[in-house]
Amino acid sequence: MGNGKNKELPTSKIIGIPRGLSYYLDNFSWESFFHILGYEVEYSEDSSVETFETGNQFVGSDQCFPVKVYYGHVLSLLKKNNYIFIPQYTSMEEGTYCCPKVIALPQLIKNTIPQEINLLTVEIDLGREKFTRKNIRRLAMSLSQNPLRIFAAVNYFDKNRKRLPEEISSAEKFMGECQSNGKKGSIGVIGHPYALQDPFLNMGILNRLKEFGFDVVTSARYQRSYEQTDCPVYFSRRKPHWDFGRNILYAAESMLKDEKIQGIIFITYFGCGIDAFIEEIFNDSICGQKPYLGLTLDEHSGEAGLMTRIEAFTDMMIRKGGENRDAG
Amino acid sequence: MNQYYIGVDVGSVSTNIVVMDSMDNKKLYETLYIRTNGQPLESLNEGFITLKDKGYCMEDILGVGVTGSARILVGNIIGADSIKNEITAHAVAAIDTYPQVKTVIEIGGQDSKIILIRNGVVIDFAMNTICAAGTGSFLDQQSFRLKIPIEEFGDFALRADEPVRIAGRCTVFAETDMVHKQQEGATKEQIVAGLCEALARNYINNVAKGKSIEAPILFQGGVAFNKGIKRAFEQELAAQLVIPKHFNVMGALGSAILAKETVRDTKKKTTFKGFDIMQRKYKLKRVACQDCPNACELTEVTVEGEIAAKWGDRCGKWQK
Numbered sequence A: 001m002g003n004g005k006n007k008e009l010p011t012s013k014i015i016g017i018p019r020g021l022s023y024y025l026d027n028f029s030w031e032s033f034f035h036i037l038g039y040e041v042e043y044s045e046d047s048s049v050e051t052f053e054t055g056n057q058f059v060g061s062d063q064c065f066p067v068k069v070y071y072g073h074v075l076s077l078l079k080k081n082n083y084i085f086i087p088q089y090t091s092m093e094e095g096t097y098c099c100p101k102v103i104a105l106p107q108l109i110k111n112t113i114p115q116e117i118n119l120l121t122v123e124i125d126l127g128r129e130k131f132t133r134k135n136i137r138r139l140a141m142s143l144s145q146n147p148l149r150i151f152a153a154v155n156y157f158d159k160n161r162k163r164l165p166e167e168i169s170s171a172e173k174f175m176g177e178c179q180s181n182g183k184k185g186s187i188g189v190i191g192h193p194y195a196l197q198d199p200f201l202n203m204g205i206l207n208r209l210k211e212f213g214f215d216v217v218t219s220a221r222y223q224r225s226y227e228q229t230d231c232p233v234y235f236s237r238r239k240p241h242w243d244f245g246r247n248i249l250y251a252a253e254s255m256l257k258d259e260k261i262q263g264i265i266f267i268t269y270f271g272c273g274i275d276a277f278i279e280e281i282f283n284d285s286i287c288g289q290k291p292y293l294g295l296t297l298d299e300h301s302g303e304a305g306l307m308t309r310i311e312a313f314t315d316m317m318i319r320k321g322g323e324n325r326d327a328g
Numbered sequence B: 001m002n003q004y005y006i007g008v009d010v011g012s013v014s015t016n017i018v019v020m021d022s023m024d025n026k027k028l029y030e031t032l033y034i035r036t037n038g039q040p041l042e043s044l045n046e047g048f049i050t051l052k053d054k055g056y057c058m059e060d061i062l063g064v065g066v067t068g069s070a071r072i073l074v075g076n077i078i079g080a081d082s083i084k085n086e087i088t089a090h091a092v093a094a095i096d097t098y099p100q101v102k103t104v105i106e107i108g109g110q111d112s113k114i115i116l117i118r119n120g121v122v123i124d125f126a127m128n129t130i131c132a133a134g135t136g137s138f139l140d141q142q143s144f145r146l147k148i149p150i151e152e153f154g155d156f157a158l159r160a161d162e163p164v165r166i167a168g169r170c171t172v173f174a175e176t177d178m179v180h181k182q183q184e185g186a187t188k189e190q191i192v193a194g195l196c197e198a199l200a201r202n203y204i205n206n207v208a209k210g211k212s213i214e215a216p217i218l219f220q221g222g223v224a225f226n227k228g229i230k231r232a233f234e235q236e237l238a239a240q241l242v243i244p245k246h247f248n249v250m251g252a253l254g255s256a257i258l259a260k261e262t263v264r265d266t267k268k269k270t271t272f273k274g275f276d277i278m279q280r281k282y283k284l285k286r287v288a289c290q291d292c293p294n295a296c297e298l299t300e301v302t303v304e305g306e307i308a309a310k311w312g313d314r315c316g317k318w319q320k
Helices: A030-036 A049-056 A065-078 A100-112 A129-143 A147-160 A193-197 A205-211 A243-257 A273-286 A303-320 B040-053 B071-078 B086-097 B136-146 B150-159 B171-183 B188-206 B227-237 B247-266 B275-279
Strands: A014-017 A040-043 A083-085 A088-091 A118-120 A123-125 A186-190 A215-218 A261-269 A292-297 B004-010 B014-021 B028-035 B061-067 B103-107 B112-118 B121-127 B217-220 B282-288 B297-303 B306-311
Touching (some): A014 A030, A014 A065, A030 A040, A030 A147, A049 A065, A065 A100, A088 A100, A100 A118, A123 A129, A205 A215, A205 A261, A243 A273, A273 A292, A303 B086, A303 B121, B004 B040, B014 B247, B040 B275, B061 B071, B061 B086, B061 B247, B071 B297, B071 B306, B086 B103, B086 B112, B136 B150, B136 B171, B136 B188, B150 B188, B150 B227, B188 B227, B217 B227, B217 B247
Parallel strands (some): A088 A123, A261 A292, B103 B217
Antiparallel strands (some): B004 B014, B014 B028, B103 B112, B112 B121
């Protein structure tokens, strides 16, 4: 394993990874991968209003909020270092695709930020194994001339690649373990991985729910899709086309069946094409069976409107649970 | 000697205050409905002066509850015992006045909501999302444009023999439609009736989308005064709507009941600061917190030079 002190490589030894969108999609450690090749990784800082505002100057106005914040992450890294790694996830398994904005991310960034970027990217299509492996090898070769390191890096990817689709989960990420101290019950929160894991993007909803005394179970705790052997359920509809669309539907359906989960919140962003389709599918089935709250967030989201809805939602469950009231 | 609970609902269009008997939730001594006119504190002060003039004194007030979009601001200033969102307040009031209720339709100044209740418990609710079409503010604006006092809006609608069809999806398009239909010779009555139908349709397709609306249905909020809207809803839903006696102050009534519950549960004396509190010199300021890159905008309330409350931060450190 490389230790980052290898002197045979001339250019900057530090690669920046923006913490947004695709960063949250996988559990694969790009840091270890780059370490093997002799590089250090620098992550961007936590998202904040500043991140958003820096990013917003360069993004077209029709992009969604998470993309705007992603731009900010890239720009903050560019201040220190111009080697940026943006993986291009096109698909997480055969027959599904990522969101078009995630797919286009490297090109989008390269062509809209008017600053010199040494962009490192690699197309990852997990439905096409050979193709992806070739891409990874090419990336490794562009970063090192040492055949051993290249071999080790590709090997590392091969071994850990499986983690990408399957273990998009819990413990090591922001959410942490599902706490068992929620006296008032559990709320299921559904959303894309970045919406669940970045507290700036979700406006701290998960923490708020915990403050109100609820357990939070997110869609990240569920598989991305039904296993192959299971017949596809997805609310008796055709399998959706999108990776995380499947995860969202699967999570929604599982939460609906799970008696411990008393209510479901769906976090989406204004202008999200995938969610516009997906929400329609589960919306009708959830309504009437479990309390459901759909939250459409955007950069303009006022705290007041959001809090009113969350408060009303938790009140509803508290009062329903017989614990008749809650001191305001 | 009578003792009371006070409920305050400071909304975008009106500020409502009720004075409720401490023993009987159905007995309201006062129901005030004051236009907010963009100045929540002034309108509340006006209400408090009225109450004081009528002889209510602070010692007889057992608790105060606040709701409405300005609830945090107002609640902090007057020392409310309970600060609750509008949905909970409306639901509590609806269940209290009409225990069998299954659906509450509430249309206020800038938002409209549907609350589903089964066995006296809220099981689901929805609010309008990004568009304010179909709320009181829009009706207000149109009544002004048509030069019909808002109070007569309903009567106008009922007089129409055949309403014209108006797009209710968006207020801008609705207005375009109304102008167009006027130019084609539709009467004011027909237009008003068409507008009522459009709002009811919009509400059912948007706010109440996918919800099962079961009778008994309670219709509350300021817009419930409008008989045209009531009729449009009844036609659309093929069911009767019940309009509670205090339809326009249900939010305030609910917060009075919530205050009663809170005081009873915590067994503490009320934190209400009295009717005169609004007359003191308040200064509201929006300040930016510079402690982290989030640069939250805080609201700072100073009373006679002393910082009384501060809120609006993401991290919560100023609120304590």
